[in-house]
Amino acid sequence: MQNFELTILGCSSATPTSKRNPTAQLLNIAERFFLIDCGEATQIQLRKYKLKFQRINHIFISHLHGDHYLGLMGLISSMHLLGRTVELHLYCPAELQEIIEIQFKHSQSYIKFPIVYHPHKYIDNDLIFEDERVEVRTIVLNHRIPCCGFIFKEKPLLANISKETIHLFQLTVEEIIAIKAGSDLTKRSGEVIKNAELVTNIKEPRSYAYCSDTCYDERIAALVKGFNLLYHEATFLQEMEARAKETFHTTALQAGMIAKKANVKQLMIGHYSARYKDLQPLLNEAKSVFDNTILAIEGQSIVVSY
Amino acid sequence: MQNFELTILGCSSATPTSKRNPTAQLLNIAERFFLIDCGEATQIQLRKYKLKFQRINHIFISHLHGDHYLGLMGLISSMHLLGRTVELHLYCPAELQEIIEIQFKHSQSYIKFPIVYHPHKYIDNDLIFEDERVEVRTIVLNHRIPCCGFIFKEKPLLANISKETIHLFQLTVEEIIAIKAGSDLTKRSGEVIKNAELVTNIKEPRSYAYCSDTCYDERIAALVKGFNLLYHEATFLQEMEARAKETFHTTALQAGMIAKKANVKQLMIGHYSARYKDLQPLLNEAKSVFDNTILAIEGQSIVVSY
Numbered sequence: 001m002q003n004f005e006l007t008i009l010g011c012s013s014a015t016p017t018s019k020r021n022p023t024a025q026l027l028n029i030a031e032r033f034f035l036i037d038c039g040e041a042t043q044i045q046l047r048k049y050k051l052k053f054q055r056i057n058h059i060f061i062s063h064l065h066g067d068h069y070l071g072l073m074g075l076i077s078s079m080h081l082l083g084r085t086v087e088l089h090l091y092c093p094a095e096l097q098e099i100i101e102i103q104f105k106h107s108q109s110y111i112k113f114p115i116v117y118h119p120h121k122y123i124d125n126d127l128i129f130e131d132e133r134v135e136v137r138t139i140v141l142n143h144r145i146p147c148c149g150f151i152f153k154e155k156p157l158l159a160n161i162s163k164e165t166i167h168l169f170q171l172t173v174e175e176i177i178a179i180k181a182g183s184d185l186t187k188r189s190g191e192v193i194k195n196a197e198l199v200t201n202i203k204e205p206r207s208y209a210y211c212s213d214t215c216y217d218e219r220i221a222a223l224v225k226g227f228n229l230l231y232h233e234a235t236f237l238q239e240m241e242a243r244a245k246e247t248f249h250t251t252a253l254q255a256g257m258i259a260k261k262a263n264v265k266q267l268m269i270g271h272y273s274a275r276y277k278d279l280q281p282l283l284n285e286a287k288s289v290f291d292n293t294i295l296a297i298e299g300q301s302i303v304v305s306y
Numbered sequence: 307m308q309n310f311e312l313t314i315l316g317c318s319s320a321t322p323t324s325k326r327n328p329t330a331q332l333l334n335i336a337e338r339f340f341l342i343d344c345g346e347a348t349q350i351q352l353r354k355y356k357l358k359f360q361r362i363n364h365i366f367i368s369h370l371h372g373d374h375y376l377g378l379m380g381l382i383s384s385m386h387l388l389g390r391t392v393e394l395h396l397y398c399p400a401e402l403q404e405i406i407e408i409q410f411k412h413s414q415s416y417i418k419f420p421i422v423y424h425p426h427k428y429i430d431n432d433l434i435f436e437d438e439r440v441e442v443r444t445i446v447l448n449h450r451i452p453c454c455g456f457i458f459k460e461k462p463l464l465a466n467i468s469k470e471t472i473h474l475f476q477l478t479v480e481e482i483i484a485i486k487a488g489s490d491l492t493k494r495s496g497e498v499i500k501n502a503e504l505v506t507n508i509k510e511p512r513s514y515a516y517c518s519d520t521c522y523d524e525r526i527a528a529l530v531k532g533f534n535l536l537y538h539e540a541t542f543l544q545e546m547e548a549r550a551k552e553t554f555h556t557t558a559l560q561a562g563m564i565a566k567k568a569n570v571k572q573l574m575i576g577h578y579s580a581r582y583k584d585l586q587p588l589l590n591e592a593k594s595v596f597d598n599t600i601l602a603i604e605g606q607s608i609v610v611s612y
Contacts, residue, residue: 015384018353022380040380041347047324064412066383070376074328074346077372078321095412102408106370106401108451145414 002030002133004154004206004304006229009045010037011270011296013235013249014067021045021298022067023212023271025231026056027152030133035059036150036210042071043078049299054084058129060136061092062212063147069096073103080111087114091128091136093146094119120148124223139223141214144248149211151224159199169193206304209264212271215245216254221261229304230259231296234269234282252282256289270296308336308439310460310512310610312535315351317576317602319519319541319555320373322346327604328373329518329577331537332357333458336439341365342456342516348377349384355605360390364435366442367398368518369453375402379409386417393420397434397442399452400425426454430529445529447520450554455517457530465505475499509612515570518577521551522560527567535610536565537602540575540588558588562595576602 005028010021022039026046033055035042046053053075061069069092079088090096097117104111118128122140129136133155138148158180166176169185179185185193196202209224212233224230235249244251250258252269259267269286272279279295286293294302311334316327328345332352339361341348352359359381367375375398385394396402403423410417424434428446435442439461444454464486472482475491485491491499502508515530518539530536541555550557556564558575565573575592578585585601592599600608 015387016350016353016380018350021350040377041350044322044324044327044347047322064409066379066409066413070380071346073372074322074376081321093412099409099412103370103372103405106399106405107372 002154002157003028004030004208005301006208006231006268006304007049007051007301008270008296008298009042009049010039011272011298012039012067013233013271013273014065015274016040016067017274017277019277020272020274022070024071025210025296026051027208029152029154032131032134033057034136034152037062037068037212038071038075039067040070041074043075045298046075054079054082054086056088057086058089058091058136060150060210061090061096062141062149062210063143063145064093064095064099065145065213068213072096073100076100076111076115077109080109080113084113087116089116089118089129091118091138091150092120120146122146122148125151139209139211139220141211141220142217142248143213143215147213149209149214149220151207151209151227153207154205156205157203159195159202161199165198169198203306206306208304211258213248214250215248216250216258218258218261221258224262224264227262227264228306229266229268229302230262230264231268231270232258233271234286235271235273237276237281238285240273252285253289256286256293259286259290259293265292267293268296268302269293308460308463309334310336310514311607312514312537312574312610313355313357313607314576314602314604315348315355316343316345317578317604318345318373319539319577319579320371321580322373323580323583325583326578326580327351328376330377331516331602332362333514335458335460338437338440339363340442340458343368343374343518344377344381345373346376347380349381351604352381360385360388360392362394363392364395364397364442366456366516367396367402368447368455368516369449369451370399370401370405371451371519374519378402379406382406382417382421383415386415386419390419393422395422395424395435397424397444397456398426426452428452428454431457445515445517445526447517447526448523448554449519449521453519455515455520455526457516457533458514460511460513462511463509465501465508467505471504475504512610512612514610517564519555521554522556522564524564524567527564530564530568530570533568533570534612535572535574535608536568536570537574537576538564539577540592541577541579543582543587543591558591559595562592562599565592565596565599571598573599574602574608575599 009024012020234252238253315330318326330348540558544559
């Protein structure tokens, strides 16, 4: 089974606390390391949890509130100082390029690796990254300033064919390749054996949706229908619904409602307001609507399962 | 005795380690809280050590390498989000204003307190802050990009007059005020009593010099002559002198030499390269030239004594 593992580096909302850092997550799909948002001190968190940051080639920034990107300059500088030459791809609001370049200009730094900017188009399901194993798309969130969430999906894996099947039907290499890609088998006799009878372990590709920051918006549920894991911000408890609405954030109850409507397998909440020292009430509230909910906790990893 | 206390928030050079943050120091002179440089995660360090950051009204940024200023945006944002209205003074390279304002613009943030910029003139002993207790001046350091150090000095304190002296000479309130300010006493008989015979505890005002980042430059010794405490960067061991020169940094031995030439009371070294897990060799090297040397260690405070 290929890796599909999410590590939480920061789970705080705008003002960090002495216990919680601003938002950042590291997602490993099949040894592609995707960094999702990069709040202040993300490079320090990566070091703390012994995650090698030179393996990160793709960074996704949702929006330009400081708690989602202020760690980027420091991370890029350290990548440079430690000798990186491999290109780095940034999927981000277009304005981030100006913010980065003005700082390099004034520090008279000449970064030795290329930075490739992929500005957000703010379109749902816009394909922004693809290789043979993974695809990444944006979804538009509903926040005070332009903001995108990200959805990560495995590509369908090639099916397996057992040794017994190969022996039974005396399959050629060409036939094996065709069957793995989904073809039926036509025997010399003309008899057709359906693909499903020839292959094993066809698994639904796994999926992860990252939705922060956003107010309660049922559109999101439609866009992440049936996902294996949904991360949804839950900045406040429901008793602060008015404040959530005013600041374009979501309550834990509302995050649970989105998960339920979307019928996802699992919900992870995060982006907690600094006022909540104890996170249990936020968890309880989301669980009251959607039972399979977990908390984003710094340093913890979760394997996304089939 | 009024406070004169320095707390180390970060002591790493450009690339932080899992144990050491980039440069930041909090200096308390008579309850004025001066923040000196502000590397990434300074706001997190202030929280960790339970130092109230809303008391900071003056921030001094030496230069625009990221490890000396990247924590500023996050700190200012948190000051804003937590309701600050009091003005904040930034003593910094002129270009920092553009870096800050472009980020506020793109995050559509409207900070509720005034930020007053005091751009460096890059002049030795330029008076940049003064009130009835303290004065702060810049000194020009010798780094790859324009860089200033800062010197902090107490104003002379008014002298004390003992109760016995007041009783003995039957001093009036006017005479007491005049004597505290330095006058001699002329008795009715015409006899003059010298000020020094009337007052106690005339202490030399204390002084602190912050010198980071800089290559070895003997000019600095002349500018900090006799200071109570000198913080001088010591990025490398002497065996890396060539690397120090090339990157406009100083070795621990050279920092000791500056302290010796300046005849300061105490030397603190810091800004250690990430390559040194154990700091003892750096300390030993500086001490081999200047014995009263200490290490900058995060979370530790030192009271500057007379």
